[in-house]
Amino acid sequence: MPDVLQERAGVPVLVCDPDGPAVTTEQDALDLIGAAFLGAEVVAVPASRLDERFFSLGNRFAGEVLQKFANYRLRLVVLGDISRHLEASSALRALVRESNRSRQVWFLPDLDALDARLGAG
Template sequence: MEIKSHTFHEINIAELISDELIIKSEQDGLDLLGNLYYQGFDKVILHEKNIIPEFFDLKTGLAGEILQKFSNYRISLAIIGNFEKYQSKSLKQFILESNKTQHINFVENLYDALK
């Protein structure tokens, strides 16, 4: 896994780049969060392909558990991906509500993630 550092409006942002899954469990999310927090990053960008598909099935509770950790530590998270492929109405509503708070964002590209 590569951590690509971005600075946007004097905010340190970590973009995680990998060909493999990075988040497979709640513990992976917590470990990642702690690691990036101690490296001085204020925000994190993940790519959808690096998150286990069960994350996007809200019935598993995995998304809620992981995203709550980011909220508790006040580390903003952007997830880049194509979320139109998910048919779940509850997931679509969850994404809309998350994007309104601007703390957890589901976006289509890096530019939107950096904003």
């Protein structure tokens, strides 16, 4: 399945294919942002598509990606199980906790959780 624009809980979401191209560079993130300009407010990316560096905060890759989405006023949702990354990094645990309190970036287990968050306002 290709990346597809869907309305979820009344919000246009670009739901990214788990088998799509990996996000390994800032340009890859910008490509997702460009695809979202078809009308999405939220981009839901499977964690499996994110380069391992995204979850190692010391290299700043996650910060660069998150900043790109913020600059273009798009919300980013990372979908899937990231527990092994969370176990390895207290900094990542803090980032996920703070992000999930905001409206800009969420780390969620699946699309059902995304629907619930979007439906909650």
